[in-house]
Structure formats: C-alpha cells, structure tokens
Amino acid sequence: MYQGKTVSVVLPTYNEKDSIRACILGFEQTGVVDEIIVVNNNAAEGTSQEVAGTAAIEVMESRQGYGSAIVAGLRRSTGDLVCICEPDGTFDPVDIFKMLPYTNDVEIVYGTRTVGEFIWQDANMGWFLRLGNWGVAKLMEVIFNTNSLSDVGCTLRVLNRQAVDTLLPLFKEMGSCLGAEMMVLSRITKLRSVQIPVNYRARVGHSSVTGHWIGAVSVGLRMIWVILAYRGQARLIRARAVGKQTDDTPMVRA
Ligand SMILES: Nc1nc2c(ncn2[C@@H]2O[C@H](COP(=O)(O)OP(=O)(O)OP(=O)(O)O)[C@@H](O)[C@H]2O)c(=O)[nH]1
Ligand SMILES: [Mg+2]
Numbered sequence: 401m402y403q404g405k406t407v408s409v410v411l412p413t414y415n416e417k418d419s420i421r422a423c424i425l426g427f428e429q430t431g432v433v434d435e436i437i438v439v440n441n442n443a444a445e446g447t448s449q450e451v452a453g454t455a456a457i458e459v460m461e462s463r464q465g466y467g468s469a470i471v472a473g474l475r476r477s478t479g480d481l482v483c484i485c486e487p488d489g490t491f492d493p494v495d496i497f498k499m500l501p502y503t504n505d506v507e508i509v510y511g512t513r514t515v516g517e518f519i520w521q522d523a524n525m526g527w528f529l530r531l532g533n534w535g536v537a538k539l540m541e542v543i544f545n546t547n548s549l550s551d552v553g554c555t556l557r558v559l560n561r562q563a564v565d566t567l568l569p570l571f572k573e574m575g576s577c578l579g580a581e582m583m584v585l586s587r588i589t590k591l592r593s594v595q596i597p598v599n600y601r602a603r604v605g606h607s608s609v610t611g612h613w614i615g616a617v618s619v620g621l622r623m624i625w626v627i628l629a630y631r632g633q634a635r636l637i638r639a640r641a642v643g644k645q646t647d648d649t650p651m652v653r654a
Pocket of ligand 1: 412413414415416441464465466467469485486487488553603606607608609610611
C-alpha cells in the first residue's frame with residue numbers, strides 16, 4: 401500500500417527466465433506492493449518455475465506481443481495504482497519510490513531512460529538509442545503539446561486506476577509501440593502526466609527488440625507513424641472518451 405492506495409505491478413514476460421525472479425523479489429522487498437502479475441506471453445521454458453514460489457500471480461496471454469501482454473496485465477490488475485515494468489534486469493524496483501509521490505498530482509508517471517546520470521555501464525542505451533528515443537519523444541511533445549518528454553519506450557511507469565480504465569478500451573497497438581500509444585492517448589484523453597528519470601542497467605539475456613539497429617529503427621518509425629496518425633484522430637477519440645469534450649483546453653485541477 402502507498403498512502404492508503406493498493407499497488408499492483410505488471411510484468412510482461414517473453415524471454416526473461418534468468419532475471420524475472422530477482423525482479424519479483426525486488427518488488428516484494430519494497431514493502432509497498434500488494435499484487436504482482438506476471439503475464440506469460442509464450443515465455444521461455446522454465447519461466448513459470450521461476451515465478452512459482454514467489455508472491456506473483458502468473459497469467460497466460462497467448463496473443464504474441466509486448467502490447468498484448470501489458471494490456472492483459474492491466475486488465476487483470478486490481479490496484480489503485482499500477483506499475484508496469486520489464487523483468488529483464490534493466491530496471492530497479494526501488495525506483496517505484498521516486499514515482500509514487502507524483503501519483504498525488506498526476507494520473508500517470510512515466511519513466512525516462514535517456515538521462516545520462518541514470519544510465520548504467522553496459523546498458524543498451526548508447527547514443528543511437530538515446531537520441532532516437534529523445535527525438536521521437538520531442539516529436540510527440542511538439543505535436544501534442546505535452547510536458548517535457550525525453551523517452552517514448554520506457555516500460556517503467558505508474559498509472560492510477562482512472563488512467564487504466566480510461567486507456568484500456570482505447571489501445572490498438574499490440575506490439576512494441578504500446579508504450580508510445582499510451583503516451584499519446586493519455587494526452588488526448590487529458591490524463592495528467594509527468595516523466596522522471598529512472599535507472600537503466602544492462603539487460604540480463606538477449607534484447608529482442610532494440611538489440612539490433614534494424615529492430616530499433618523499425619520500432620522508431622512505427623512510433624512516428626502512431627504519433628502522426630493519432631494527431632488526426634485526436635478530437636474524435638477525446639470526444640468519445642471524455643464525454644464529448646472537443647476543445648484543446650488543458651485539464652485544470654478541481
Ligand atoms: N520481444 C518481445 N517482448 C515481449 C513479447 N511479449 C512480451 N514482451 C516483453 O516486452 C519487453 C521488451 O522485450 P525486450 O527483449 O526487453 O526488448 P528490448 O530490446 O529491451 O526493448 P526496449 O526494452 O524497448 O529497449 C520484455 O519485458 C518482454 O518480456 C513479445 O512477444 N516479444
Ligand atoms: Mg527490455
């Protein structure tokens with residue numbers, strides 16, 4: 401619990417057999433987490449055995465994709481606050497303590513992995529990925545007039561229940577672009593958000609998406625497409641999602 405609010409953690413897993421247990425235990429040790437949901441997305445053999453014996457609940461999602469797994473986890477989550485994280489050793493569960501205080505002010509706290517002081521040795525965040533994530537984030541910032549953004553692909557983020565309920569019916573991206581889609585949709589639906597630096601370490605095992613420049617570029621291009629496509633649909637989506645509001649006035653606190 402954090403300030404009387406229950407906290408869920410959603411961990412999508414595909415190829416993290418050798419790191420998922422440490423990640424689960426790390427979240428357990430924070431003492432603020434009430435529920436850990438591992439979404440097994442046709443994960444590597446032996447993953448279920450690593451999860452067994454921990455406090456985590458394992459759910460199966462057969463539809464392949466980062467987005468599918470996260471959506472399944474969000475649907476299954478019950479917490480007032482929901483933290484999403486990759487269990488590949490890149491993130492530090494303790495960073496949840498930096499993110500939770502902002503949930504008093506905003507509906508979503510996004511992590512960013514592009515702040516140099518927080519990038520650990522051997523992390524897969526060299527100049528190319530750093531600049532790419534920063535560039536796509538700045539495009540989103542300009543096109544949607546968001547707060548300052550410097551990363552579009554950081555899985556570590558915390559959403560409150562209002563954000564989960566608003567966004568779940570709207571997601572269309574079931575692959576690697578769900579994170580960017582979430583950021584765009586949160587802006588369109590006037591959910592308040594902030595992005596803060598989080599630690600980013602070397603991955604345990606093989607990185608299947610951004611480990612090769614071809615994968616990284618194709619995800620980046622797809623994210624740009626998602627941003628541009630949603631710009632054209634923003635008013636319609638907002639009108640449907642937030643009770644016919646069609647103006648661009650920023651939401652003010654009650
Ligand atoms: N590649 C991949 N990842 C999936 C899938 N389903 C769930 N995931 C999860 O998505 C996350 C991203 O996969 P990674 O291999 O870590 O990708 P990455 O190259 O590190 O990409 P970034 O984290 O964006 O830098 C992991 O937590 C996976 O467990 C899937 O079908 N394919
Ligand atoms: Mg990863």
